[in-house]
Amino acid sequence: MEYLGYFASIIIGLSLGLIGGGGSILTIPILVYLFKVDPELATSYSLFIVGLTAISGGYSHYKLGNLNLKSAFYFAIPSIISILIIREVIFPQIASTLFTIASYAVSKDLLIMIVFAILMISAALSMIKDREITVINPKTNYKQLAFIGFLVGIVTGFLGAGGGFLIIPALLFFANLPMKEAVGTSLLIIFINSAIGFAGDLYIGTVIDYKLLLLISGMAFIGMLLGIQLSKKIDGDKLKPIFGWFVLVMGIYIITKEVFF
Incomplete structure (x- = not known):
């Protein structure tokens, strides 16, 4: 199962390199079901893995001039505030068992x-639909951008x-950035x-297994390099709906497994 997990870790990076996203949505299920990491700890591991792959991709976009620093910081600063509130204040206060219905503990x-x-299913539907995003307001709305940043x-x-x-989409709608610049700026924000x-x-004081974390991150990084090379030969936009169906099935599987088994 562990070897399958390392192979799946390559897919995380592969999807990032091929379609510019989606890989991070697989990180939690891979950590929980294949590496048997506790879900709460898996969120910490995911932050490291996602951040590492994002900065490596972001650096490539930086060299291409696809970063908008002003929009990135208007988005990132409110995000940082909400992240710290959630992870350092609210998250530790949530009880291990929230409530019990009959003999079923939540x-x-x-x-x-x-x-x-639910997040996976939402992301999957957006990839399957693959709608063209039309910018209505040509001016950058920094207040709305900051608010969306807080929510993200x-x-x-x-x-x-x-x-x-x-x-x-937030960078396209509210910062009026071209797609390539939105992708590059998004990677910086994610990092x-x-x-x-x-x-x-x-x-x-979260206890981290750095050996496992670095191995998974290394596999994801290798996958991203492969994905970048394959993206020169394969149209990532055509693969996005296929990947979306895969993520949709995984999302439904997780709900079924956690609720009924």
């Missing part, structure tokens, strides 16, 4: 997996997910959010 771990599965920070803080599928969230976890 735990914090169950809540994490169910919410994450809540998602990142609670689930350890980068939220790229939320960040990119900042993930780094702050992981650093906060270290500060409160």
Whole structure:
């Protein structure tokens, strides 16, 4: 099962390299089901893995001039605030068992997996539909951008997910960025959010298995390099709906497994 986990870790990076996102949505299920990592701890590991892959991709976009620093910081600063509130204040206060219905106990771990599965299904539907995003307002709306940043920070803080599928539309709609610049800026935001969230976890004393974490991250990085090379020959936009169906099935599987088995 562990070897299967390392192979799946390559897929995380492969999807990032091929379609510019989606890989982080697989991180939590891979950590929980293949490496048997506790769901709460898996959110910390996910922040590290997502952040590492994001900065490597972001550096490539930086060299191409695809970063908008002003929009990135207007988005990232409110995100950082909400991430720290969630991970350092609210998260530790949530009881291990939230409530019990008859003999069925609803735990914090169950809540994490169910919410994450819903996020997966939402992301999958957005990839399957693959709608063209039309910018209505040509001016940058920094107030709305900051508000969306705060909301995305809540998602990142609670689930350890980068939220790229939320960040990119926000940058297109409210910052009026071209697609390539939105992708590059999104990767920078994901790195900042993930780094702050992981650093906060270290500060409160989260115990990390660095050997496992670095091995998974290394596999994801190799996958991303492969994905970047394959993207020169394969149209990532055509693969996005296929990947979306895969993520949709995984999301439904997680809900079924956690609730009924």
